[in-house]
Amino acid sequence: MSSPTSFASITEVEAALRAHSYLPQRGLASSLFLALAIEKPLLLEGEAGVGKTEAAKALAAAMGARLIRLQCYEGLDVAHAVYEWNYARQLLHIRAAQEGAVDEQELFGPEFLIRRPLLEAIASDEPVVLLIDEIDRADDEFEAFLLEVLSDFQITIPEIGTISAKRRPAVILTSNRTRELHDALKRRCLFHWITHPPLEREIEIVRLRVPGVPERLAAEAAAFVAGLRTMDLAKAPGVAETIDWAHALAALGCEELDAEVVEQTLGSVLKYYEDFETVRDDAVAQLLREAREAAAIVPAGAGLASSLRERRGSVS
């Protein structure tokens, strides 16, 4: 695919993501579609493990665009997010040239510039999906700088000048809500809150991502995890955990869940010691019972999740 795919409708976005092994709920597909259609950055929030980062990756793949990812962290600065000068080359260049033959303009020219993700995304000729991951972990100052970049899509380098985007990259920001983002930044973005998928959708995801997993096992594992999420856990398992678990179970050659195999493999689902304390034998037995019932009710490969179901899930 050489030219970027643009989508004519929400349903097309859904289908394209699906073709790249990502099963979006209708709400997420709608917000991705809108972000592309009206050229606005999209801020995705949701519990850890609901697939925020994956959504951006799948979108890039579906559009045939290049994914450029900026992982944020405390202390992230311009040298790591935008650009830096290649000092070693600069020094070598000065040495190699005749004395006094190098002027400053030459030294701070494009060939000595190291592009970091933001500059890369703006200067790129090809279509780009820019993923700004975990923006809440960056400092306030960086957020303010980002706000500037996202409003003009241009970056100024004192020695070179202003570089403007030839085409606006699709921008996706994710946040785990460790702190509130600035209102100004929120105002600039569309917003979508991702929820855990409904059971039938999660079964579908597991079967898609874990090829060869027995149908019954996928259903029971997804239902078991859905049950875990209703318990009072320090860290509720996300879709990523369900997939890991299904991988582990399939590797062990299981056809269905039983108490023993759950005991052995629960480490792929629960990540905190307290949560193992909470999910004791009797809780496992009950979750298993419920998971078997739920898995029996959900028809295999049940089609589109009802959008209304997703809505209700959003307001917990």
Place this chain on the structure above:
Amino acid sequence: MSDALTRHVVTFGRVLREAGLEIGPGRLSDALNGLDRVDVTRQDDVYWTLRTTLVARREELDLFDRAFDAWFLRQAIRPPSRRDDDPRQAPRRAQRVRRDASAGQDAPAEREPEEIGTSAHEVLRRRDFAAMTPAELAAARKLISAVAARRPRRRSRRLQPHRRGHVLDLRSLARGSLATGGDPVERRFRRRTERPRKLVVLCDVSGSMEPYTRALLLYLHATVRSGRGVEVFAFGTRLTRLTPELMSRDPEQALARAAARVVDWAGGTRIGASLKAYNDVWGRRALTRGAVVLIVSDGWERQDHELVGREMARLHRAAYAVVWVNPLKGSPDYEPLAAGMRAALPSVDRFVSGHDLASLEALGDLLSSIERRHEA
């Protein structure tokens, strides 16, 4: 798009604004642009388009849903779920705190502490907050603000030019080498700077703490105002986030707002359950990680002290340091006998008093120099 639909959406925006959402013209035009691109005969597409463009935070989703149902689906409006910040819900105790607040303002002793004179100043420093008159408290206010400006700090990753730094400033070096044909004659360095560390305060506002609550809230107000990165929560029987209320410039107004926000003012205490609520919601969002956590409470847990121990341990693991401020500790014959306090102590790095100005000053010193994992 039809004019009728445009009008419909604009009016809907007004409805949302009245419900408390921040809907500017930019958001409305996004919504209209979005609707232009989707199938407006599909109800769920209209719903998702409006939600994506008009809602900016998770807390607004419920309000949005109710407004959408009422406006577009013509459903009877569900009675609003009880909102924590409804001032009408605040019990009379809160009103009293507000009255006290205004009394403090009218008091004649609204003078600068410098004017009071050193000896009076010294008396004030050592006066137990519980024994202060509103006038004295008003006088102590300035001092409290000065004390609260001292914050724990962390090293920033950002490097600043510095004469005796440890990292070469290559950009400056390359530029400087131009004149000398590539020989870096003059070495230039950069060094890490310091920045305020996150500070999370959990303040007990239950009945047993009441004599101290006002002074401590003044302290917290000044702390919040000292810069970004401070989060304040109040708890009695439930947890309430107070940071936005305490952001007001005027301390009295901030206190009045905080009093209106807290529904369980001067009531019972459930420390364990409140800590759990904090850990579940805010700890999970990693607010605790790397933060200095300041707990202000007398440690009277009436229900489940095992839960206190468990949740404190959880908090302690993620935090940079945990400091417990107990006003009762100011009394010379205090011993941590309250079961909740005893259960918490193994997970506390520093256990200090906070009953007078002098002890708050000491707290300021402690916070500005705190390091990870002090002995308790």
